[in-house]
Amino acid sequence: MSQKLFVSADEVAKxxxxxxxxxxxxxTPGASVSELTRRKVIEAAEELGYHVNQLARGLMRxxxxxxxLIVSDxxxxxxxxxxxxxxxxxxxxxxxxxxxxxDRSDGSVDRALQQAIRYRADASIILSGLPDKSITQLCLRxxxxxxxxxxxxxxxxxxxxxxxxxxxxxxxxxAFLRAGCQRLAFANSDAGTPSLMARERGFVAAAKTQxxxxxVERYGFTSYDSGKMLAQRMLTRTERPDAVFCATDLLAxxxxxxxxxxxxxxxxxxxxxxxxxxIEQASWTSYQLTTFAQPVAVIAGEAVQWLxxxxxxxxxRTSKLLHPELVWRGSVRAG
Amino acid sequence: MSQKLFVSADEVAKxxxxxxxxxxxxxTPGASVSELTRRKVIEAAEELGYHVNQLARGLMRxxxxxxxLIVSDxxxxxxxxxxxxxxxxxxxxxxxxxxxxxDRSDGSVDRALQQAIRYRADASIILSGLPDKSITQLCLRxxxxxxxxxxxxxxxxxxxxxxxxxxxxxxxxxAFLRAGCQRLAFANSDAGTPSLMARERGFVAAAKTQxxxxxVERYGFTSYDSGKMLAQRMLTRTERPDAVFCATDLLAxxxxxxxxxxxxxxxxxxxxxxxxxxIEQASWTSYQLTTFAQPVAVIAGEAVQWLxxxxxxxxxRTSKLLHPELVWRGSVRAG
DNA sequence: TCGCTCTTTGCAAGCGTGTGCAAATGCTGC
DNA sequence: GCAGCATTTGCACACGCTTGCAAAGAGCGA
Numbered sequence: 001m002s003q004k005l006f007v008s009a010d011e012v013a014k015x016x017x018x019x020x021x022x023x024x025x026x027x028t029p030g031a032s033v034s035e036l037t038r039r040k041v042i043e044a045a046e047e048l049g050y051h052v053n054q055l056a057r058g059l060m061r062x063x064x065x066x067x068x069l070i071v072s073d074x075x076x077x078x079x080x081x082x083x084x085x086x087x088x089x090x091x092x093x094x095x096x097x098x099x100x101x102x103d104r105s106d107g108s109v110d111r112a113l114q115q116a117i118r119y120r121a122d123a124s125i126i127l128s129g130l131p132d133k134s135i136t137q138l139c140l141r142x143x144x145x146x147x148x149x150x151x152x153x154x155x156x157x158x159x160x161x162x163x164x165x166x167x168x169x170x171x172x173x174x175a176f177l178r179a180g181c182q183r184l185a186f187a188n189s190d191a192g193t194p195s196l197m198a199r200e201r202g203f204v205a206a207a208k209t210q211x212x213x214x215x216v217e218r219y220g221f222t223s224y225d226s227g228k229m230l231a232q233r234m235l236t237r238t239e240r241p242d243a244v245f246c247a248t249d250l251l252a253x254x255x256x257x258x259x260x261x262x263x264x265x266x267x268x269x270x271x272x273x274x275x276x277x278x279i280e281q282a283s284w285t286s287y288q289l290t291t292f293a294q295p296v297a298v299i300a301g302e303a304v305q306w307l308x309x310x311x312x313x314x315x316x317r318t319s320k321l322l323h324p325e326l327v328w329r330g331s332v333r334a335g
Numbered sequence: 336m337s338q339k340l341f342v343s344a345d346e347v348a349k350x351x352x353x354x355x356x357x358x359x360x361x362x363t364p365g366a367s368v369s370e371l372t373r374r375k376v377i378e379a380a381e382e383l384g385y386h387v388n389q390l391a392r393g394l395m396r397x398x399x400x401x402x403x404l405i406v407s408d409x410x411x412x413x414x415x416x417x418x419x420x421x422x423x424x425x426x427x428x429x430x431x432x433x434x435x436x437x438d439r440s441d442g443s444v445d446r447a448l449q450q451a452i453r454y455r456a457d458a459s460i461i462l463s464g465l466p467d468k469s470i471t472q473l474c475l476r477x478x479x480x481x482x483x484x485x486x487x488x489x490x491x492x493x494x495x496x497x498x499x500x501x502x503x504x505x506x507x508x509x510a511f512l513r514a515g516c517q518r519l520a521f522a523n524s525d526a527g528t529p530s531l532m533a534r535e536r537g538f539v540a541a542a543k544t545q546x547x548x549x550x551v552e553r554y555g556f557t558s559y560d561s562g563k564m565l566a567q568r569m570l571t572r573t574e575r576p577d578a579v580f581c582a583t584d585l586l587a588x589x590x591x592x593x594x595x596x597x598x599x600x601x602x603x604x605x606x607x608x609x610x611x612x613x614i615e616q617a618s619w620t621s622y623q624l625t626t627f628a629q630p631v632a633v634i635a636g637e638a639v640q641w642l643x644x645x646x647x648x649x650x651x652r653t654s655k656l657l658h659p660e661l662v663w664r665g666s667v668r669a670g
Numbered sequence: 671t672c673g674c675t676c677t678t679t680g681c682a683a684g685c686g687t688g689t690g691c692a693a694a695t696g697c698t699g700c
Numbered sequence: 701g702c703a704g705c706a707t708t709t710g711c712a713c714a715c716g717c718t719t720g721c722a723a724a725g726a727g728c729g730a
Contacts, residue, residue, distance in 0.1 A: 006477045008716060019680050024718060034678060049473040054453045055390045055399060056717035059685050064390060080415035087436045096450060099434045101422045115431060117386045138384040142341045224619060257620035284559060285592035286621040343686060354710050359688060369708060391686035394715050
């Protein structure tokens with residue numbers, strides 16, 4: 001492929017007039033080297049442009065430093081925000097992120113995890129989909145850490161980070177009631193993702209305890225266009241809802257736009273809307289969407305901390321439940 | 336760290352009753368193995384959950400299969416769209432993406448490239464910032480391919496993919512003139528990114544040939560908030576512009592929102608706006624922004640194709656100039 | 671000077687794989 | 701049966717690094 005290739009530790013050793021082990025030790029924090037040789041090595045390395053070969057190091061140490069991020073729909077606001085947080089925190093923890101894109105096809109996540117295994121990733125973080133049990137078993141057996149974010153799974157081993165969707169749903173119901181709304185609706189995608197379904201169930205259940213029925217509509221993936229479509233379905237009914245909880249901010253944005261510009265409904269006067277995720281667009285002047293903020297920084301922090309910690313016998317809980325924060329903006333009628 | 340660790344080719348060989356070389360060859364396309372042994376090996380591998388160790392393979396083949404994506408502001412719509420395209424196309428080309436986040440600090444890109452070198456990445460694709468010449472030299476000398484996207488650099492070696500910003504700027508001027516606009520303005524961030532500056536210069540120059548002056552304002556990074564700020568600065572002037580070319584869709588969205596909701600200006604009747612990038616939000620009903628679409632799929636395609644091709648002596652041109660497509664929506668007054 | 675301890679250094683084995691080379695095997699035609 | 705050839709197989713070395721181990725050196729008190 002290429003000619004000269006990378007400079008190796010041998011060349012550095014020769015130039016610095018030391019043994020190859022010395023070079024290795026000079027680049028290993030905490031290794032036994034005198035300050036003098038270390039300096040000689042570093043200098044020679046810089047002159048030659050030497051950088052430790054992490055492939056070889058990983059092979060020996062049996063620890064690649066690679067963490068595999070498995071995710072679909074990377075270009076989506078919420079996903080990309082989480083991605084930013086994860087990559088940044090991984091970097092400061094001395095790890096490096098390997099990004100594997102999945103689609104909705106069968107076995108997509110499994111293939112991604114196999115990629116992670118091939119590269120001997122120290123850990124994999126799964127943001128989308130759910131891998132086959134046999135593969136996760138293989139990962140764990142191989143000594144690979146696993147983190148599931150917002151995936152509803154109960155097998156032990158992986159760290160599971162989840163949001164309290166039910167609590168959130170309850171809070172939306174109270175907010176809507178306090179605003180004097182009566183005809184509640186839930187706008188969902190029909191992707192059937194665990195967290196989306198949890199929000200829906202929680203919302204319906206909470207409304208029921210208040211003696212209210214909820215109109216539920218599901219359509220497409222969780223996107224802006226689906227939001228518009230959902231609005232068209234719900235707002236052409238004879239009994240229009242006056243309060244809609246959208247499973248996702250993206251859905252909410254589409255819903256709002258359709259409601260305003262197609263149905264000339266004014267928000268929040270005639271229609272209260274709450275979303276979920278607190279994507280950047282939710283704060284834009286055109287939307288001012290009241291929504292739940294996913295604590296992406298905390299999520300990433302928990303994940304990174306867990307997977308760079310020593311596997312202390314019981315590593316405490318392998319499951320974390322975080323609480324989204326309700327961000328009040330202008331899309332819910334004042335009480 | 337972990338106990339049992341990954342299963343190696345030796346174990347597979349033993350189980351399949353063949354030599355270790357046979358295992359290796361069974362997983363090497365085009366290697367000399369009989370169909371029988373290959374099948375035996377594959378079967379044994381599946382039973383044991385064996386996956387080739389890419390670290391070791393990369394070490395031998397001197398080709399890791401890793402491509403390093405160097406980028407800042409991952410969570411930004413345009414960046415994440417490009418990222419999605421790149422990771423997907425890399426995957427189908429049999430490569431794997433390593434994501435390195437940069438910030439605006441000095442040497443951030445250089446550190447990222449060093450990371451790429453450490454992992455012996457086959458190539459690096461730089462979407463943000465510009466590395467020091469010495470580092471790029473080191474990369475090239477080490478046999479690493481380099482792709483610069485929308486970075487204005489003239490040193491030979493890397494593949495440079497650029498957009499024709501000047502042509503785009505010219506087209507905006509004609510569009511504005513045809514719409515009967517007279518007071519032209521350019522809203523830019525003051526990040527000084529090469530492509531942003533090229534758009535500004537092109538716009539000013541094109542206007543000049545028509546005998547028109549352009550009000551130029553620069554502020555902050557290229558974000559929604561900067562767009563709002565720019566609107567506040569430009570629309571409080573005594574002579575308001577009636578046509579603004581925003582260097583970025585994100586700026587344009589902020590600009591539009593401020594114009595409409597703070598200054599009650601109606602678009603496009605009193606103010607025509609054109610953006611750049613064609614991020615997803617540009618097509619949202621609230622914006623309907625006329626803008627230039629970056630051909631992200633083509634960009635990614637060119638990059639991936641180039642870096643997975645054999646280094647055919649002269650690999651043709653090392654510089655590609657692509658032409659953004661003008662997407663007409665509703666933010667420019669009809670002529 | 672010696673003997674002791676503590677630090678630093680080099681040697682060499684090994685990590686899991688690819689691959690050149692020679693030996694072995696299978697096949698064909700006589 | 702055998703020569704002749706193409707295909708398949710195994711051995712052993714290489715890739716660039718880490719690290720246990722033993723040898724070498726440094727420091728120091730007697």
